[in-house]
Amino acid sequence: MTKADEKAWHKECSYGYFWESVPGIGIKTINQLYEQYGSYEKMYRADGEWGLTERKKDAFFLQKAKWNVKEEYNRLLYNKIWCIPMHLCGYPDKLKEIHRPPSALFVKGRLPEGERPAVAVVGARNCSPYGKLMAKELGKILAQNGIQVISGLAIGIDGISQRAAMEHGGASFGIMGCGVDICYPADNRLIYEQLSAGRNRGGIISEFMPGTKPLSGHFPLRNRIISGMADMLVVVEAKERSGTFITVSDALEQGRDVYAVPGRFNDPLSYGCNRLIDQGAFVLYDANRFIEDVFERYTYRKKRKPCTGTEKYLPITGTEKEPVFTVNEMLTNCEYKKECGKDVFGGLETEILEILDIQYVSAGDILCALEGCSTSEILAALSTLECCGKVESKGSFYRKIT
Amino acid sequence: MVSTILTGAVYGIGGYLITVEVDMAEGLPCIDMVGFLGSEVKESAERVRVAIKNGGYVIPPKRFTINLSPAGIRKGGSAFDLPIAIGILESMGVVKMDKREEMLIAGELGLDGAVRSIRGVLPILLAAKEQGIKVCIIPEANRKEGECVGGIRIIGIKTLKDAVGILMNPIKLQVKPGKTSFQDISPWKGITDFENIIGQPVARRAAEIAAAGFHNLLFTGPPGTGKSMIASAMPGILPPMNEEEMLDTSKVYSVAGMLNEEQYFIARRPFLNPHHTITPQALVGGGGIPRPGVISLANHGILFLDELPEFKRQTLDMLRQPLENGKITIARKSGNYTYPCDFMLVAAMNPCPCGYYPDAMRCNCTDLEVKRYSGRVSGPLLDRIDLSVGVLRNSYEQIKSFRKEESSGEIRGRVMEARKRQRERNGPELFNSRIPVTHLKKFCILKAEAESVAERYYSSMDMSIRGYHRLLRVARTIADLDGAFMIGKKHILEAASYRSAL
Known part of the structure; x- marks a missing residue:
């Protein structure tokens, strides 16, 4: 994609976002129309001249009346959320193969890279110490081998493995059962913030419109995305009856291999895993063997012909002069624009800004880092920054506002 | 007859x-x-x-x-x-x-x-x-x-x-006038010295400012970081009481029946730290014929409330009027009784039930829990606290460094200097924290650049008028510690960093 393509891409995205927002019009209708018109914008401009039911037309016109395409899309971007409709480039190839792929993805941060393997780690929410240890270990191994971790950001196995991956410098992706702007569960605030800040840490992904509440019905749905985005699924701990099995059956349906971490006999939290093994799941008993397997799977998938579907991409062109970049690169490198560029800071303020992170840093640590500055100088500098909206404070903790 | x-x-x-x-x-x-x-x-x-x-x-x-x-x-x-x-x-x-x-x-x-x-x-x-x-x-x-x-x-x-x-x-x-004999003890004997407190540069600085201007002070921070220790060291850096203050406070102790042959006079600033189960009557005074409560016994001294949110809300809200007026009037059947209670409130609290918020690496509390915990302390009470500062875990470098920390004596030297400047400007008994609103314009003169910073801060931080006045008073004290006649930009900015932590 070049700079020129980017503009066209954004425009299509904005109309894709509109179609996503129309209640009562689902993926089926959108796909049907897209096939007919070949562009989200054209679909919009066709103004209901398509052969659909009256009810759907009504829904479209109602939404069209109250939705300002450009404004709404800009607001979305301002909130650092991306909307990537299914038929545009940037939408993960892997997801297109699955049954009922989401018609659009909302992303905070970035999407998983197609060029690197990805493994989904799922399991019980109230896990045992053994499960915790395994989740931690898995997150670490995957991160160290450059494999992306996909999970549901839930309490328990999901969060622990993602956190471990994050701590070891790996990328992980949280698939949410609510809008990407909502941190649910709130306990995983730290991971949520890290991931949604983007860069190379990973991203928060959801098929639901921003602002959607975490309703219980959403979670089984998002499970198909967890397995769909991954090359392989690992179940760490699961009870006899567990929501994890929804993900497992999704994975099997999508042709993903399922690995299970074996547990002890009569341990209720391992019952599900052991049963999976009985039913023919792979057993995770050796880390190296497992990693090898992941890469093998991945290359096998790569060799196969990518997507057979009828999707029409926006052209990925590029001339010698103009650099070409993928959507994901754009997401990764995007610098969010923010007003407030006029403030000119002194040397101390700039130095402090360099030290600060998006996580809270204590004033004591800043003092420690800047040897030779007096307490009052630094506190005054921090106030200046806070006043300009560059820094946010909680008690004597400070963090950068990006 | x-x-x-x-x-x-x-x-x-x-x-x-x-x-x-x-x-x-x-x-x-x-x-x-x-x-x-x-x-x-x-x-x-x-x-x-x-x-x-x-x-x-x-x-x-x-x-x-x-x-x-x-x-x-x-x-x-x-x-x-x-x-x-x-x-x-x-x-x-x-x-x-x-x-x-x-x-x-x-x-x-x-x-x-x-x-x-x-x-x-x-x-x-x-x-x-x-x-x-x-x-x-x-x-x-x-x-x-x-x-x-x-x-x-x-x-x-x-x-x-x-x-x-x-x-x-x-x-x-035969009438021979007796001689005034004040108890002759060092006002600072047996108080934790600041040189024993490692690190905590921000909290130390806040303590110094509080002592110089007699400002109310709130420490927020995780357990075990030294909130209580710093608070207990604070009497050691307060300027000594003058005779009038001594007499004032001794009177309260006399009425409460707390003077005896060993301690027949209150010569050092009192430091009271009631347990959080204290009843409202014990705190502000009560009884059929009301006796002075803990806040009156802390007159001209420090009232230290450790674990602030653990106090009953009703008890804490009793402090609102005394903090404003410096005296408490208790009405009973037998009449109205007024006791002085011009104390410095020093409070300490954890920011959340587990104590580590906002350190996301260690805090497991949900936002709701954090809100609920800090909500136990009423906003109007927090609004009367001039300085709010986080006491944080020291980094290992701070612990292992052999740098000699300042002793209470050195800090007290600066505090006394600032006190002297206040006395010359404000009149004999007026601490900066007690400057009435009517005199703020006269005593707190801002330099032009400070004025613009204050204005910007006021509008961008949604401050209340009381909050603004508080900012001025604290900045005045910081300027006094700095030996400055007018309040400069850096004084305002530093004062602003001690805003409410919650």
Whole structure:
């Protein structure tokens, strides 16, 4: 994609976002129309001249009346959320193969890279110490081998493995059962913030419109995305009856291999895993063997012909002069624009800004880092920054506002 | 024949004189007492009768009527025993009183005739001095406390017989003004020294500012980081009390009955840290005839409330009015009682139930839990706290470094300098934190650049007017510590960093 393509891409995205927002019009209708018109914008401009039911037309016109395409899309971007409709480039190839792929993805941060393997780690929410240890270990191994971790950001196995991956410098992706702007569960605030800040840490992904509440019905749905985005699924701990099995059956349906971490006999939290093994799941008993397997799977998938579907991409062109970049690169490198560029800071303020992170840093640590500055100088500098909206404070903790 | 003896009692924090009138007449032998008396005063008749008998005197079978005047005020306490006994003895002709209008007698009697200590000697004697009393006969146990008044002769006695002996020997009553003797102890002995507190540069600085301007201070931070330790070291950097403040505070302790022979005067700033289960009455004062509460005992000193959110909300909200006015008025059936309570509030709290918020690596609390926890402390109370600072875990470099930390003495030196500047500008007794709004414009002069920063801060941080005034007062103190006449930009900015942490 070049700079020129980017503009066209954004425009299509904005109309894709509109179609996503129309209640009562689902993926089926959108796909049907897209096939007919070949562009989200054209679909919009066709103004209901398509052969659909009256009810759907009504829904479209109602939404069209109250939705300002450009404004709404800009607001979305301002909130650092991306909307990537299914038929545009940037939408993960892997997801297109699955049954009922989401018609659009909302992303905070970035999407998983197609060029690197990805493994989904799922399991019980109230896990045992053994499960915790395994989740931690898995997150670490995957991160160290450059494999992306996909999970549901839930309490328990999901969060622990993602956190471990994050701590070891790996990328992980949280698939949410609510809008990407909502941190649910709130306990995983730290991971949520890290991931949604983007860069190379990973991203928060959801098929639901921003602002959607975490309703219980959403979670089984998002499970198909967890397995769909991954090359392989690992179940760490699961009870006899567990929501994890929804993900497992999704994975099997999508042709993903399922690995299970074996547990002890009569341990209720391992019952599900052991049963999976009985039913023919792979057993995770050796880390190296497992990693090898992941890469093998991945290359096998790569060799196969990518997507057979009828999707029409926006052209990925590029001339010698103009650099070409993928959507994901754009997401990764995007610098969010923010007003407030006029403030000119002194040397101390700039130095402090360099030290600060998006996580809270204590004033004591800043003092420690800047040897030779007096307490009052630094506190005054921090106030200046806070006043300009560059820094946010909680008690004597400070963090950068990006 | 009616014999009259002067004695005193306390009402609130003030003392006033009472005349004990004793009449001996023919009639059925009994002792009648009148004059709006509390039950402990009514019981006094029995004590006096036995004490006189055991003193070796025989009470004639006559009718004694005793009146305590003015009769309109309810009287409590046990200080009337001795004047009643002397009155009875005088009407019996055992003692003879000269210059009765220049003499005050107060004390409690035991059955064996021993004279025991009483509450409120200091305010009573201060009132007596004002009324022109020259000689005071009080229990020996209260003598030192009484001598602090100065300019008045204090005679301490141990038994009823002593009193009779002194009254019968006019030479002993010769008026020699007593000498003021303040308790001579180092005001800083036994207080945690700041040189023992490792790291915590921000909290130390806030403590220094608070001490210099007598600002209220809140420490927020995880458990085990030294909030309580810094608070307990704070009396060591406060400027020493002047005589008036000492007398003021000693009066409260005298009324509360907390002075004794060892500690007969309050010469160092009090430091009170009540447990969080304290009742509202114990905190602000209460009782049928209200006694001063903890906030009054902390007068001119520090009231330290550790684990602030654990206090009952109702208890904490009691502090709102006293924090504003520096005094508390308690209304009871027997009247309105006003006690001084001009204290510095130092509070410490965890930011959330687990204590580590907002350190996301360690805090497991949900946003709701954090909100609920800090919500236990009412906003209006927090609004009265000038300085709010996070006490944080020291990094390992700070712990292992051998840098010598500043001692309390060095910090106190700067505090005293700043105090001097305040005195020159504000007038003798006005700390910066107590500058009234009407004088803010006069005392807190901002440089032009500071003005623009303050304006910007005010609008961007949605401050209240009170918050703005608080900012000015704190900035004034920081400028005083800096030796600056006008408040500069850096002073305002630093003051702004001590805003509410919640």
